[in-house]
Amino acid sequence: MLALGMPAVAQDRAAVERQFRDWLEQTVWPRARSEGVSRGTFEAAFSGVALDWDLPDLVPPGSAAQTPKRQRQAEFGAPAKYFSRGSLDGATSVGRRMARQHAQSLAAVERATGVPGRIILGVWGRESGYGQVAIRHDAFRVLGTKGFMSTRADYFTDELVAALRIAEAGHVDPRSMKSSWAGALGQPQFMPSNFLSYAADGNGDGQADIWTSEADTIASIGTYLARHGWQAGRDWGFEVRVPASVSCTLEGPDQGRRIADWAAMGITRVSGKAFPEHEARGEGFLLMPAGRHGPAFIVTPNFYVLKDYNMSDLYALFVGHVGDRIEYGMGDFEARWGDVGRLYRSDIAVMQRALEARGHDVGGADGLPGFKTRRSIGRWQEANGRPATCFPERAMKSALGG
Secondary structure, three states: OOOOOOOOOOOOHHHHHHHHHHHHHHHHHHHHHHOOOOHHHHHHHOOOOOOOOOOOOEOOOOOOOOOOOOOOOHHHOOHHHHOOHHHHHHHHHHHHHHHHHOHHHHHHHHHHHOOOHHHHHHHHHHHHOOOOOOOOEEHHHHHHHHHHOEOOHHHHHHHHHHHHHHHHOOOOOHHHOEEOOOOOEOOOOEOHHHHHHHOOOOOOOOOOOOOOOHHHHHHHHHHHHHHOOOOOOOOOEEEEEOOOOOOHHHOOOOOOEEHHHHHHOOOEEOOOOOOOHHHHOOEEEEEOOOHHHOOEEEEOHHHHHHHHHOOOHHHHHHHHHHHHHHHHOOOOOOOOOOOOOOOOHHHHHHHHHHHHHOOOOOOOOOOOOOHHHHHHHHHHHHHOOOOOOOOOOHHHHHHOOO
16 A cells, blocks of 8 residues: 655645546546547546555656565466465366356357367456456546556556446446456456457357356457467467476577477477477477476467466466366476565566666566566576576575675
């Protein structure tokens, strides 16, 4: 929670609330009106709405953006926690029941889009527990707050106007539109602009209802993934063993090569099986989400389609893995997650800035150890005669001069 008594913040909350109402009238309303939103819808959407000061990444007027000390999003935290026993078993067991219950809808969407039912189930389970997780936030309060004063204000302002368009079209009453703390809607957890682009009618009633219709939810997820480039007939990836002779700095979607070439370098599937022939001919990418401290994978372009849904390696990995557990009875990853993910975001940001000063592209000093940060760490380690682990460690902060 923000403390507006701190010197960095110049105004009290009441003054900021007044600025918020002015912003709605002077900035949001003209845009909404130009996109066909009526005054009645606009007023209903914001009736009784005030700023939500408990949301993350807020930058109130008079304050400066800062890297948060802690990480709120699970997708960017400790991998072992993200792949907890409860999360995996729950998503798998309920997913198998949903696979039986909605077999017809899943098969129809797979025929139409090429996206396997198990992948759709993996997304649905992760996003909303197959529609069983309560979504409690007021969408207009969340999007209004983040559009007015967040680190991504322009993005959330666009989403706010998209939400007003959804309300105007009558998809849902504006005072009943609930979202996540990030503004995502319904069972697929679509941002409003994604609803407008990808929400689909799966049951033939002429509506795209991602709030109460399982068939529409399934069709919408499949449509989203297909339009983002899902390649029918290809898998999402394979857990592998990476020998010490293959550097972890080869990770990343910009360093792809034929899977057969990765195999020729000594990378093997943990199952002991050969890569399927049609996959071996295709492009693959090295993925090591915890560097040398966890499981490693060769992933296909479809993995990065899953990342388009949520820009997290762990998210895409969870979805693919749960889908495999649902359909094929797969067990846990063979390699175990190391004790990583405990550093503060602010500490990782210090390391990232130090690496940037040395000429490395870390993908931005945001405190999140994405693939560019991981391999930059590995390159720095190799250049300094250290074993390359490709993951931030506490001792690196002082070694980098942070």
